[in-house]
Amino acid sequence: MNEFAPVLDDEAVAIARVLANDHVADVVEALNHEPRETAIELLCAVPFERLVEIFDQPELESAPELAEALPRAKASKLLTAMSVDRAADILRELDEPARSELLGALAPPLRATLLSILGYPEGSAASIMTTEFVSVPSDWTVGRTLDYIRKVERTRETIYAIYIVDPETQLLL
Structure with missing residues (x-):
């Protein structure tokens, strides 16, 4: 895991405040057009509840890379707060060792659920079915x-x- 800890300038903080109040679909669209480093910087500045809303959107194109760039404690807290299905989607796209590191930081019941979902072949009916x-x-x-x-x-x-x-x-x- 990359322990990225950005130092936010005043402009990034101002943008993050705007993103915290915009409609989540608009935020995701804006983040999709930002360079990775800028997107990470902005995501680190939004309130945690908003971060969960943003990552729960399947339209967030680089969610796995962005999650991997977050500090591990924040990324595992994020995956715990997200819908299980979306968390599995993000983990499925991560390469090793990042996937194992994140899974290892999760509570055992959640880890077991995610491993069960991840055990199905990608694109199979079982892998895309809802667990909720x-x-x-x-x-x-x-x-x-x-x-x-x-x-x-x-x-x-x-x-x-x-x-x-x-x-x-x-x-x-």
Whole structure:
């Protein structure tokens, strides 16, 4: 891992403040047009929550290189806060030893989840499927389903899909 620690000039700090308040898609587009060193400098200046939003965008073209350039502690904290699927996408594109170093800095449960996702061949259905979903029996009402989602959403980053399952066969309907 590159332990890049930029010294920000006043102009970079001002730009970072603007980026912290713009729409995330606009920020990503702007970063995609910046030289790598400038993008890293700007990313180091935005609030952490905003950094997570930015890296969670698949449109951020050089996310693996940018993550690798961050200090390892910040990069591992970032991967922990991101959606698991996006973190796996970024790790998949990293070369060794950077990938192993970042994985080693993660908590064991998250590391196991990411290694499981990374174990599937790139581009396969399993490698692009979401790991964030809820399944509910077909005989549940909408109200009961929403109550259940509210309860389990605390244990998941983002619920991307709800699958209705036959209670007897456990097959999707």
